Ligand code: SF4
């Protein structure tokens with residue numbers, strides 16, 4: 001890399017997509033512009049949204065916090081809150097929590113921490129221990145995923161957020177698409193929308209502004225901006241079936257750059273034929289916890305019951321005081 005394609009500054013990196021060489025300053029701008037375009041492409045935000053950012057203190061959510069904080073400055077009606085979920089993973093989450101508190105204080109943004117212990121009465125460690133003794137043990141991430149999802153929705157309702165932003169990146173998105181294919185799960189394959197969908201009134205729409213940014217780009221952005229983040233992996237991470245898909249896709253991306261983008265592009269094309277519907281009437285309110293469910297007893301209560309735990313989480317009112325505004329109000333010039 002002898003010279004850049006952007007200016008006279010020292011070369012920093014070669015962008016795989018455009019094959020151009022950028023200096024540090026213009027690489028940062030390139031990534032921020034891609035995030036802005038993604039937000040517009042999928043109509044992710046309104047000018048007056050209250051964004052509840054799922055913030056774990058890891059690299060992805062730290063970079064997203066940094067970028068959303070910067071973009072938000074141009075929209076004074078927009079609010080940003082950080083939502084941290086404490087699953088109860090000893091020796092791992094405790095350290096992340098300290099960091100998230102320090103960083104949110106620095107940015108001066110509201111920060112809510114919700115723990116599994118508080119809302120489900122048990123920690124993830126306790127659940128995993130109990131689960132391992134069962135004949136057909138679920139993977140730690142399958143259990144954690146479903147519990148985190150509800151906990152994040154609960155945290156977002158607590159701060160009256162109108163959108164939940166998570167830092168899932170292009171790698172995660174391509175993995176999810178392929179995982180659903182491998183499992184033959186057509187429902188999940190179709191439902192994986194990048195547009196914010198409010199399926200039920202109590203479920204706050206989710207957005208993933210990094211679905212067009214790769215993991216290496218996020219790492220490089222964090223390095224370029226010297227961001228502080230927690231870099232130790234979760235001790236349960238290696239049990240996930242997702243890891244097989246991740247390894248396969250990393251190898252493919254190495255051999256054929258654009259593999260990840262092609263998978264998401266293809267899913268975008270196919271998704272046009274399966275439009276998602278907002279504001280459905282919930283078929284059931286769980287008899288045990290009161291949350292919306294497709295069954296009389298929701299999957300979380302079923303899971304905790306099967307493992308011998310109780311689920312004390314109850315719905316709260318008002319559930320979502322921020323009805324979505326019209327399309328004309330989108331972040332066109334984000
Ligand atoms: S790696 Fe799996 S178990 Fe660990 S926090 Fe993430 S989803 Fe939960």
Ligand SMILES: [Zn+2]
Nearest residue numbers: 006007023026
């Ligand atoms: Zn430059």
Ligand SMILES: [Zn+2]
Nearest residue numbers: 286289298301
């Ligand atoms: Zn329930």
